Amino acid sequence: MILVVLISILFLGGVLAWLSEGLDSRFPRVVALAAVVIDLLVMMALVGADTEGAGWIVQLNAQWIPRFGISFHLAADGLSVLMMLLTAFLGIIAVGSAWDEITERTGFFYFNLLWTLAGVIGVFTALDLFLFFFFWEVMLIPMYFIIAIWGHENKNYAAMKFFIFTQVTGMLMLISILVLAYFHYAQFGLFSFDYFDLLKVNTSSAIEMWIMLGFFVSFSTKLPSFPFHSWLPDAHSQAPTAGSVLLAGVLLKTGAYGLIRFAVPLFPEASMQFAPIAMTLAVISILYCAKVAFAQTDIKRLIAYTSVSHMGFVMLGIYAWNEQALQGAVMTMLAHGLSAAALFMLAGGLQHRVHTRDMDHMGGFWAKVPRLSFVALFFSIAALGMPGLGNFVGEFLVLLGAFKASIGLTVAAAFGLIFASVYSLWVIQKVFHGAYRNSDFDDTHLYDLSRREMFYFSTMMIGLIWMGMYPQSFLDMSAATLTNLLNETGQLLFAQGSEL
């Protein structure tokens, strides 16, 4: 029941926020903040709660569309709870980053923001594949509106690209889901879209690969991974800050979550065969996008490419499919969620202050805005994988696990860490060091971070330090889920990987 409450608070909060605009255009943000904070508090009840068999903390299963055996099946285990906590936390951050930036049509903005979050929570808890797909699409439309209405100069193109990429690959996933459900019908005589029922389906290996690819394409577009990543830089550079925060922090994680929860466990054998290709794609993402990031002058595009690069580690970890690698993937998802969100907030903050995203026009900001510069340095260092911060733990574990699966690919992926240092420090050098230049923009609004902004950034810093210094508290939460998944798939992938 608690899961329904979590989702409904956000849906209703969204409607309420929209309606409250009629009274005063400042009410929606308050309503939105209240809704997300309440959600986070309610979620706390799930942290450390007892699990009932197989790691599930809560489950809810009700009939929805009996004609096709579709049920309203929500459940949460440690992994879901971690992801939900990240969602709610970044939800608060997103509301905060929109607080002053969004001044027009505030009601509809916060409506979309909360509905996106509701869709994401749904994705992280749905255990019926029809319901999962339903939420998968529900989070898409409000995000489209956020980019298309409150975005920057080229918003129509970016929003359209984002929507079409995710929707078309989503349809491929829908076909895969239907094929799987049809196999269940053929084998057991009735339709079912339930996760546990579909796990039992035996598919012939020829078609299993195709079905798996349907899921893989959809999830790796969302992740995103090379070669389906090209929507992300456009979406990020055009989205308002809060949109970028949600995209980088939360929406990308749904793709990784989908791979861990659905793509691999449902098709262990096909995934096992496919793992070398997936891991190669991951390594290409890591290296190629790091290289492309270095070539950007638009600061938001640069961060977007680094996102793709870091998410490559997540995919590498998932397809290495052993305990360290998976733990590392989950850890990277959490840490990257925070660091990328913070970097996009900084980029958005800079754009808000100097009305440009072009780094060629910037330089020497440290003298002018020391607090902002320090925060930027902190998160850049976090993103490049400095030991002691969350990203390091995640990426290190991924590499450790992947090493067991494929030495060559791991060695190649490790170069990603070096490239990350190069582009991160290059940004710092270019924007914050050197002589102060203001010839290309009007710097009258170039204020340092306000107290409210500092508060948001410090919470994220604390989060990253916590993850870096005491990662066990996070690892413990997801451990049960991941071991369970590994046992179910019989560690097939690991066996395969070691032969490479």
Place this chain on the structure above:
Amino acid sequence: MITSFNDLLPMLPLLIVTATSVIAMMMIGIRRSYIATGSITITGLLVATLVAVSMMDLTNQQVTPLLIIDQYSLLFTVVVCASAMILAVLSFPYFLELDDQREEYFLLLTVATIGAIVMVSSNHFVSTVLGLETLSMSLYGMIAYPLHSAKSAKFPLEASVKYLVLSAAASGFILFGMALIYAQTGTLSFSSVTNLPAAGLGDGYTIVALLMVVSGMAFKLSLAPFHMWTPDVYEGAPLPATAYLATIGKAAMFVVLLRFIQISDALSFDSIVIVLALIAVASMLAGNLLALLQDNLKRILAYSSIAHMGYLLLALIAGHYVTGTIAVEAITFYLIAYVIMSLGAFGVASVISSSEKEFDSIKEYRGLFWRKPVLAATFIAMLLSLAGIPLTVGFIGKFYIFLTGVESELWMLLGVLVLGSGIGLYYYLRIIYRMFMPEKHSLPYRVGGVESASSYAVLAILLFLLLLFGVYPAPIMSIVATASAII
């Protein structure tokens, strides 16, 4: 033979609509009153809808050799009558300021509805042709209706003549095909065309006959490559007439096609399957690709309807390969979904238009969301539903089509469906994006016509159905499933 009144009872919805048209005609003869004629029409159609709903569980009989009144035909009688009523409500403010005689429009609308009811209840070539021609004849009139108006918004005459000429040619095709089939089977009722006694002309003639019937019907359904007339007629006709043609006209025709294909077993000929598959592919691609280039809302919806008919054809072909009734269910559900979302989309456009000024360029929808949020939200919901996005009935419809495609393993057609839907997103989003752009104050949204609370009420009902069937489709699914089991 007809022996008693009781035998006619199953035809009650048809009789009520007929009576409505007679009463409306006499009313016009006695005293012209727009409001009275409109009210009579709307009431008559409403009563017919309710009667059809109440009969659905009990009735299943052949009334005369011409009409079959079963759950399936009653389900579509409900759809047809309800849609006609909704369109009558929307037409009322639209034609309010027409400087010509306005009353006969409702007469035409009612007579067209008689034709549509006959079509959905038909399993006999004679009733098919009777229904089809009744519907088409009235539509010619409805399309050309603002002809004598001094300030007519569009080119009704061009549209009407175009439709008349091409539609007559298509009817000719259908009739010739029917004659050939009659020569083979010796009966005018729909019956199997396979395994005929050797005395016939041979399978080659049967295939030609089927192709002629199918291509004639494909014309009426505006399937590619028989779609050329669609955008012009859609654009030239007054909005409520376009909506009538796009929803009731297509749904009734598809029901006939479905019954014909199912009963005649035409798909056991491979060549027919190939032709239908090619038509489906051409429609899905042509419809979606050609819509990309349009700036006129009515033309976009015209092309999108071509694509939607292509999706339906996929399910029709799949029907041959699947066991059980899933394909018929898919078609039925999708038709209902299509009627709801098209009515909604055309409804929004006709609410802000009038017979003297139509807002059909997508430029004119700029900023609509900020001026009339409720209207724009309805429109967006309808467009997202046409694009097949969850929370709406269009998604469940697509889900059905995908499911039948998967069960029948028509991977090629499914691939085209995904591609087509992907392209389709672009032009739906284009319209939606316009509505979100900042408004330009120089553009007035309403020049002629009257704001009517009843139009808004009708739109609200459509929106409610769109979301209800999209979020909680179980009840309508079970109705569809029971009805589909009949065929």
